[in-house]
Amino acid sequence: MQTESIHNVIDAIRAGRIAVLVEDNRDDSEGVLVMAADAADEASINFMAREARGLICVGLPEARCRELQLSAMVPSARRRTRFTVSIEAREGVTTGISAADRALTLQLVAASDTVADDLVQPGHIFPIMAATDGVIRQAGFAEAACDLARLAGRSATGVLVSILDEAGECARGPAIAAFAQAHGLPLGSLTDLIHHRILTEGLLARTLEKDIATCHGPFRLVAYHDTIINAVHLAMVQGDLSAPGDPPLVRVQGTEVLRDVLDLDFSGGQRYWNARRALQHIADAGRGALVLLARGDADAEILQDIERYASADTPRPPQFAQRMLGAGAQILRDLGIRKMRLMSHSVPYRALAGFELEVTEFVPFDR
Incomplete structure (x- = not known):
């Protein structure tokens, strides 16, 4: 067409x-x-x-x-x-x-x-x-x-x-x-x-880049100021993202207290990627990026997440459809990523090509 x-x-x-x-x-x-x-x-x-x-x-x-x-x-x-x-x-x-x-x-x-x-x-x-x-x-x-x-x-x-x-x-x-x-x-x-x-428009500004030591090994921390919501997004990078070979591992997610801080799972026995697991998987592979997006209405969303987690007999996982788009996609482009192995369940991300990005493989959490 x-x-x-x-x-x-x-x-x-x-x-x-x-x-x-x-x-x-x-x-x-x-x-x-x-x-x-x-x-x-x-x-x-x-x-x-x-x-x-x-x-x-x-x-x-x-x-x-x-x-x-x-x-x-x-x-x-x-x-x-x-x-x-x-x-x-x-x-x-x-x-x-x-x-x-x-x-x-x-x-x-x-x-x-x-x-x-x-x-x-x-x-x-x-x-x-x-x-x-x-x-x-x-x-x-x-x-x-x-x-x-x-x-x-x-x-x-x-x-x-x-x-x-x-x-x-x-x-x-x-x-x-x-x-x-x-x-x-x-x-x-x-x-x-x-x-x-x-x-034609500049909406994110890289404001900081620093090598840091984590419990998963050394990572490069890159911070971006989002001029629209006046917030800071973070990228944790390991290895050369432009090196030849398989596309790097990538995880893009909004930061969630229940999942990323308290390490709660959202489905009976089934586990999902969170920040800690994603960093460990990237460290094991030696190459990849975790992008943590700030949430503009985080306080209200935290309460909604708690209510959703507490009210269901079998809590459902949070849905992240389309989160690749927007600020996350701009950050991936700035990091030099064009093709990636995305740590996520399979989701038909709409209009991804508009950011000149391609998912070559979805990598669900199965450990």
Whole structure:
């Protein structure tokens, strides 16, 4: 599947047009229609509803969701699509479901002077809270819609709707490409958007590098300041990561007190990688990197982890899907890693190619 330059997609968004976005160039990639919310009108929303047939949503940056007092649809969705309560314009709509009514709501939510009292809940538009700093932080379509609108010089609020095939299932790869061609829409990829942002924006700064002695042997500690969340991420490196041979071992994880400090296991008898085990495995191999990501809302997440661990008869392991993306992927690139053997259960990390990274092997913990 051939996609166009991400600049063509940005130009289309700038002109108030609809574009098609896929995850990557693989034939199993899903796709969405995207456009700037401040350009939404009756015709464009009617086209989305008639031709794409998915749920019409709007991506909103986290800060904007807080300003509009949009609470989460469910108490904790940090590892899922983060829907907020549905919304409607308080004034100027009738049933709210018509294309014209939904366009009005979208324009309202994109306007900088809109306040919480201008909206009511529930409604027929479904906001998705996009991660701070967009696709660099989380490789999702809501983040991409916001990024594309911002890069196009419009309000950083994007409309998105999944494309369904004739059977009502999510269209994929070639079917999406055919859809874009049939309707004369530019086709871009999430991976290219990530790559574009990495090449044009500096979001992490290496602030310290020092050789240290650990109980697992000598490691090189590299610290990175994250300018978005004002936090410090750490990388523990051993050996020459650019040496020929098998790709180095890599583990990327958010630091978790229960797993990494108290050494608790999250499933009856089954064990998982934590910081200590990962460092020991890297030391045994003589080459690899452990990346420890700071968690912006660590205090709340610690309480959630404790509740999850204590409440289940057979506690489940924490899920780390997509944690490779964002800050972790930028750190791996800075360390010179392009191919890796990832210490993790097998996870289909979306848009990984946008960071020019490749997982050659998943290495589960089986000791």
